[in-house]
Amino acid sequence: MELLERLGLLLQTERRRQSSLHGLSEVHLALLHYLARCNRFSNTPRAVSEYLGITKGTISQSIKLLESRGLLRKRPDKEDRRIMRLALTRKGTALARSGSADAWHSVLARLPKDDLAVAARALQALLAGLQESNGYRTFLQCGTCRHLESTGSGHRCGLTGQPLKASDLDRICMEHQPLYPCHPRRHRGTR
Amino acid sequence: MELLERLGLLLQTERRRQSSLHGLSEVHLALLHYLARCNRFSNTPRAVSEYLGITKGTISQSIKLLESRGLLRKRPDKEDRRIMRLALTRKGTALARSGSADAWHSVLARLPKDDLAVAARALQALLAGLQESNGYRTFLQCGTCRHLESTGSGHRCGLTGQPLKASDLDRICMEHQPLYPCHPRRHRGTR
DNA sequence: GCTACTAGTATCGAATCGATACAAAACAGT
């Protein structure tokens, strides 16, 4: 699939261009983007590391740098004090949003909607297949997750048991499991 | 489009994993992949640089390294002696092919074909739109190019005037122009 | 208590990356 390869590279190039405007590296911007879109179960260094495919050590450094520039804050989790929770500051959020994702969206808006839906489904299936064969995580939105359960008043994550607001359904989660297939991933730990 | 972002990152991660097996960096492997799939008009350092979104200087270094390992050869073009033509050696080709693109393909093969066709068309349109708005090149196959012309015996590139064999139609070209839209890109020079 | 495991940090060396400056060839104009 040359197309996917090309689009991925363009995405990367675009990020690189954007990030150099602010004196950051491409990875830093990718990290901010991730934090701007992940849910509250997935804002840890480990999650970032798995999402970006980079080792913990490097992520740790990047986080230190971003924190020193006032783009994010980190604070230890109250229940498990090993875990650091990352949160964008106002400045960080602004920077993450100020992307040229606009260009992409305006192009996407001009395409026929049902074609896009089919395309999205196909890509999602591809991702699910890759997860199965290679063990990668999908990192998709709770709204498409196998663990999503409906309660009387709203939604809930079957894995953590926590309630989900409507706005949570669009955020990406490190525990995401696609709906359609197949062999469940063994997950260790309860949260 | 979180999906595209995620797939792009996975592609990158996969390359990184693969490349470290051979003691190369991710970019090096991407370079080999590109050379394995580009046509004979697009095998120059400049093309690589634009495809990967990396500066000329860096590319030059990478090429030197890859050449020293016997993965590619470079020789000056006969007509324009500024230009270096890059070609994979047998060893380089083997390494480029030995990817785990297999995993991707086997997953793709299990998906419904017409969905994939729709998806491919949508992505192609997206790419075309991006090219138009951001000035990036599409780097797609000659078979989908506006410059493709049919002659009595076969095909020809309308831009360079050179004949194209059937096998050329699947290779990616730096001068590629999508069919459907729109405002033509000004291209300088005749080749 | 003890052991095993997980999350994150620190440090170090190799390598990448981008910026700048540069050389050589093509090209355009006069």
Place this chain on the structure above:
DNA sequence: ACTGTTTTGTATCGATTCGATACTAGTAGC
């Protein structure tokens, strides 16, 4: 021819990144 401009690729340098290893602190299981 000749002068300046553009294009292609190289060289060098410093900052940054990356991954490997070793490490600390916290949790969990027995």
